[in-house]
Amino acid sequence: MIEEGRALFLQIAESVEDAIIDGSLAEEAQAPSTNELAAFYRINPATAAKGVAMLADKGVLSKRRGIGMFVAPGARDLLLNERRNAFADRFVEPLLVEARKLGLGPEDLELLIRDRASAAAAPTMEGNAR
Amino acid sequence: MTTGTHVIEVNGLTKRYRDVVAVDDVSFTIEKDTIYGLLGRNGAGKTTVMSILTAQNFATSGDVRVFGLPPYENAKVLSRMCFVRESQKYPDDALPKHAFATAKLFFPNWDDELAAQLIDDFQLPMKTRIKKMSRGQLSAVGVIIGIASRAEITFFDEPYLGLDAVARQVFYDRLLEDYVTHPRTIILSSHLIDEVSNLIERVLVIDHGRILIDEATDAIRDRAANIVGDVAAVDAFVAGREVIHRESLGRVASVTVLGHLTASDRAELASAGLDVTPVSLQQLIVRTTQRAASEAATAEEGALR
Numbered sequence: 001m002i003e004e005g006r007a008l009f010l011q012i013a014e015s016v017e018d019a020i021i022d023g024s025l026a027e028e029a030q031a032p033s034t035n036e037l038a039a040f041y042r043i044n045p046a047t048a049a050k051g052v053a054m055l056a057d058k059g060v061l062s063k064r065r066g067i068g069m070f071v072a073p074g075a076r077d078l079l080l081n082e083r084r085n086a087f088a089d090r091f092v093e094p095l096l097v098e099a100r101k102l103g104l105g106p107e108d109l110e111l112l113i114r115d116r117a118s119a120a121a122a123p124t125m126e127g128n129a130r
Numbered sequence: 131m132t133t134g135t136h137v138i139e140v141n142g143l144t145k146r147y148r149d150v151v152a153v154d155d156v157s158f159t160i161e162k163d164t165i166y167g168l169l170g171r172n173g174a175g176k177t178t179v180m181s182i183l184t185a186q187n188f189a190t191s192g193d194v195r196v197f198g199l200p201p202y203e204n205a206k207v208l209s210r211m212c213f214v215r216e217s218q219k220y221p222d223d224a225l226p227k228h229a230f231a232t233a234k235l236f237f238p239n240w241d242d243e244l245a246a247q248l249i250d251d252f253q254l255p256m257k258t259r260i261k262k263m264s265r266g267q268l269s270a271v272g273v274i275i276g277i278a279s280r281a282e283i284t285f286f287d288e289p290y291l292g293l294d295a296v297a298r299q300v301f302y303d304r305l306l307e308d309y310v311t312h313p314r315t316i317i318l319s320s321h322l323i324d325e326v327s328n329l330i331e332r333v334l335v336i337d338h339g340r341i342l343i344d345e346a347t348d349a350i351r352d353r354a355a356n357i358v359g360d361v362a363a364v365d366a367f368v369a370g371r372e373v374i375h376r377e378s379l380g381r382v383a384s385v386t387v388l389g390h391l392t393a394s395d396r397a398e399l400a401s402a403g404l405d406v407t408p409v410s411l412q413q414l415i416v417r418t419t420q421r422a423a424s425e426a427a428t429a430e431e432g433a434l435r
Contacts, residue, residue: 005355005408007348008328035310042303043328044165045310047348089393094400 002041012037012051017060017079020071027076031061031069135162137283137315138183143192145178145339152178154339155192160283163313167330167347169323169415175339176319177216180285184213196283209236212281214272216288220260226271229260230278239280244308248274251300265292273301277308283315290322298322302329323412327351333411337419338426347411354414355391358384359404367404374417386417 002011016032019025034052038045052069055061060079062072099109138160145153153175160166168176181187182194185201185208194201201207220229226249234240249256252270255263260271273289290298306329309316320326327347335343343350354374357364364383375386386409391399399406409417 002328003408004410005352007351009348038306038310041328042306044306044331044347046164046331047328050348093397097401 002043008043008047009050009054012041012043012048013054015041016051016055017083020060020075021079021083023076025071027071027073029071030067031055031071033068136160137162137197139193139195139198140179140183141193143179143182143194144190145175145182145187146190151339153182153189156336156339156341158334158341158344160315160317161332162315164331165309165316165318165329167323167326167333168317168319168336169321169333170336170342171419172321174336176336177287179336180213180287180317180319184208184211184285186213209238210282211285212237212276212279212283213285214276214287214289216291218268218272220271222259222261224260225258226254226256226260229271229275233275233279237279237281239282239312241278241280244280245274245278248277248304251304252297266294266297267292269293270297277305280308280312280314283317285317285319287319288321289318290320298325302326305329323415324410327411333415335415335418337422342418342422343415350414351411352390354386354388354409354417356384356386356407356409357399357404358382358407359402363402363404367399367402374421386413 002008016025016037020027025031031052032040034045034049037043037048037051041048052061056063056069058078059072060075061069063069095109096106099105104112136159140159141157143153143156144151156175156179168180170176178187182189183196183201185203188202196207197210199207201211230245234242252267252274254267254270254274258267260268263271269289269292273286273293276284276286276289290301293301302325305316318326318330330347333343333345333347333350334341357367359382361378361381361383364385368385368387372388373385374388377384391406396406
């Protein structure tokens, strides 16, 4: 669950973000507390608190005095947009680098992606037909 | 949890045994309600530092303050500190209940219920004399005292000796659980760095009696990276960077570099066909310690010439 070589508080923040993105943690819902996160991931509560504080700074979580942290309205869109940019940096960029080595242009890549995507989709369609 | 208040202040601490310098002009502070990892090799000076802080050993020179006061023969300071020693001695005929009763007398925050729970968790045989206990059971007695005393500062000196993986996990879990509800300062000396890396908020690495690293654990987690790939490409990338370790096998090199990798570094690595693998806290500390040792050796050679 926790990987080496990356700041823990970032990983904790990401785990909360993932839950917001996949909808298991809805907007306006109460977010897990620092102590809950610390107990679940078996990490120092100060580290968990740093992750939660980062999400609050970003506007993903908002504090309700005396009750705790809640998912801010619009948090999901904010995160999706951020992840989309990160996705382009992390995956599309190296994809283009490797494609260039193989002499593949953007059109070739598009074809390849459509090809694979339809191959991956096919078994599911069969499954639905049954 | 970090409040910025210091519960311990050490200035220019030196401890000499005849001609051996165990602790060499060390200065550091310990923040309130923070879990520290005191890490280092055997004989690095960890136990000596903890003994001096708990007034069980004398400093040759330097100033030590706990809660702002010198700890020596100061009952007000000592009853707020608990030192779980690796080699704790108990009276010959003592049963665990005697050890716990003594701890209860000494530590004002002692919690009987918590102690009973821990005895159960560690399956400590209460009818066995401590002298007859296995190494692991002996360690469990110390760990139970360390946690249930809820002292404002608790030192654990390699508390896991003889404890198996399951019992060690019980220790880490119970310590963290109780710390969440009763925040306090904990100084954990350990060799099992990766086991405690998620637990500790700050790292103090001591080597040859000197402090090598004194930082927030999270700040050093992404401090170093291994760059792996073709020797020439690796060399081109690491040129001008701080290299702390290098290994090679034929045309493939693996080099550990210090410094955070930026997005453009990562893009450069990807286009050069190089792989990046993470460096665990344990690896980083081993490498840093080795480098310090080789630098010291080089300096000595230079002095001899």
